[in-house]
Amino acid sequence: MTAFSDLKLDPKVIKAIDEAGYTTPTPIQAGAIPHALEGRDVLGIAQTGTGKTASFTLPMITLLQKGRARARMPRSLVLAPTRELAAQVAENFDVYAKHTKLTKALLIGGVSFKEQDQLIDKGVDVLIATPGRLLDHFERGKLLLTGVQIMVVDEADRMLDMGFIPDIERIFSLTPFTRQTMFYSATMAPEIERITNMFLSSPARIEVARQATASETITQGVVMFRAGRRDREATEKRALLRAMIDAEGEACTNAIIFCNRKVEVDVLAKSLKKYGYDAEPIHGDLDQSQRTRTLDGFRAGSVRILVASDVAARGLDIPAVSHVFNYDVPSHAEDYVHRIGRTGRAGRSGKAMMICVPKDEKNLADIERLIDKEIPRLEPPEGHKSAPAPVPAASDEAGEEKRPRRSRSRSRSRDEAPSEAPKQAPEPVEAEAKASPEAAPEAVESPRDETPRETETRNESRGEGRSEGRGGRRGEGRGRRGGKDDAVVGMGDDTPAFIAKSFAERRAG
Structure with a gap:
């Protein structure tokens, strides 16, 4: 069985691993770390929870022991899809690099630019970031990626799912062509195949479990x-x-x-x-x-x-x-x-x-x-009761009862409304005229008060003899045009009563 001491890691890294309580590397770690230490590109595929983070963090710390960071020019870059994952990578780096002098910076949203700029200005060996915040710093002129020696894309398939492809491609174009690249993912979508073919050079493919499998535990x-x-x-x-x-x-x-x-x-x-x-x-x-x-x-x-x-x-x-x-x-x-x-x-x-x-x-x-x-x-847990569902038969019967009721009410309104409206409409006006003869002309002059009469006139004009009425009115209209005794010229029987009344009053005056 392989031990961490067999993987040619830096002694300071081995010491940190021992203090963390780990003795045996996971399959993805045992397969990827040797290739990463040789400087090869790595494509790691393993189900989540198998230790992918340590499989690139440990060789990075070993490789970066030699060299020195310069201001605004990080020596390595780790891209993560979410703030939480980026923060977790930073925590792993703190655990495994605690006996070294390597520095890091975490660039994620929700933190002020000023604090992050101060870290970058001092120079960092490891830069851990989400794509959006990284590009924000670059566009503000606070960051240069020309000194990146190692680049890691963690959870690559999630990066693609979240629409980071344009950002990833742009970030790759800002880094040196001679960089070492490592892609880690739980699944291998066809789109990742295209990306790896574009940006990785003869990568060592480490696949320790069938793609998209769940742990047997x-x-x-x-x-x-x-x-x-x-x-x-x-x-x-x-x-x-x-x-x-x-x-x-x-x-x-x-x-x-x-x-x-x-x-x-x-x-x-x-x-x-x-x-x-x-x-x-x-x-x-x-x-x-x-x-x-x-x-x-x-x-x-x-x-x-x-x-x-x-x-x-x-x-x-x-x-x-x-x-x-x-x-x-x-x-x-x-x-x-x-x-x-x-x-x-x-x-x-x-x-x-x-x-x-x-x-x-x-x-x-x-x-x-x-x-x-x-x-x-x-099966649903015992005692679980869903909300009471309606009984189909009862709901159908209720629906059948409601529909005829609505139809009967509509039929009554159609049958009764024409007969009731003419009888009830004139009553209020006649009653007012009998009670106060002097107020009657004022009531007649009001268009609001005459609305029932207008309705009655329209109802009569829509009767069975409508076509005959039209013809008769047209004929009468032609005959009346030359008459001098007509009350209204040109409107015929459709003249509202209050208009006819006003003309009659003027002629009488």
């Missing part, structure tokens, strides 16, 4: 869930998750719950807190200081449940996670491997459970096709 399962009512799916699904957590009892010492959307992360974390669970959210939209506090609390045990988006799915080394719950089936099958890889690390046992609703069954099939095995189906 993880017990997997999925609950097929169908809500009683569509509008209650979210509520019933959250109730099912709580029942699953409760069913695990004391075995669930801590857990990470993964959601597909950031909004769902916040909603679910708030719901769990409401029901008394110690849960905190973490996703990319949160402030960096809050994300750091949440992760530190989860590692320390003060936070039991971490509700996360995929920002926490890749590369985060959180020890002793007992459970992973996939509240949503990941839309990308590869993400499933990374999510459940947060548990069962370093030979520990873990449990990964998932909730699948009908719309996610296609994604579930893609996952099973990728991992080349069927995920065992689990």
Whole structure:
């Protein structure tokens, strides 16, 4: 069995490894470190949790022992897709390089540029960064990459998934052609093949496990869930998750719950807190200081449940996670491997459970096709009760009763309205005229008061003899044009009563 002492690492690095409690390298470390120490490009493919970070950190520290950093010109560069992963790489570097004089700088969002600029100005041996913040410093003229001797891309497939291809290509173009390049990833997508062919020179390919496989120490399962009512799916699904957590009892010492959307992360974390669970959210939209506090609390045990988006799915080394719950089936099958890889690390046992609703069954099939095995189906926990679903027969009968009622009400309104409107409309005006003869002309002159008469006139004009009325009116209109005694010229029987009344009053005056 290979030991770290057999890998030709610097004695100071070996001492740090011994103090950290490690004696035997993992397969990816044993396969990649010798090639990296020879200066070759490395393409490392291994499932998450197998020690990829140490497989490039240890040879980097050994190779950088000779030489000296210059201001604004880092000697090596490590790119990570997320702030958390970059911070974790920095922590590993601190552990393994504590007996050396090598310096580092961490460039991530959420930290002031001023502090980062001060570190760069002093000169650093190792620069650990996310692509966006690295390019920000470069464009501000605070950083030069022409002195980079070793370049590492960690979680390369995640870089590509997050749309960093243009940034990665630009960063590569800013580094020397003679650099040593190492790509590390859990999966090997066709797009990564193109990138590696473009930027790596005859790399040593180290693949210690079949692509996209889950650790054998993880017990997997999925609950097929169908809500009683569509509008209650979210509520019933959250109730099912709580029942699953409760069913695990004391075995669930801590857990990470993964959601597909950031909004769902916040909603679910708030719901769990409401029901008394110690849960905190973490996703990319949160402030960096809050994300750091949440992760530190989860590692320390003060936070039991971490509700996360995929920002926490890749590369985060959180020890002793007992459970992973996939509240949503990941839309990308590869993400499933990374999510459940947060548990069962370093030979520990873990449990990964998932909730699948009908719309996610296609994604579930893609996952099973990728991992080349069927995920065992689990029954919902005993005592779990979904919201009461409506009985189909009752709902159908209710629907049948409502439809005829609406149709009858419409038929009554159509049949009764024409007969009632002419009878009821004139009554208020006639009553007012009888009660106050002097006020009657004023009431007639008001267009609002005459609205019923206008309605009655229109209803009469829409009667059965409408076509005859049109013809008669046209004929009468032609005959009246020369008459002098006509009250209104050109409007015929369609003249509103209040207009005709006003003309009659003027003629009488």
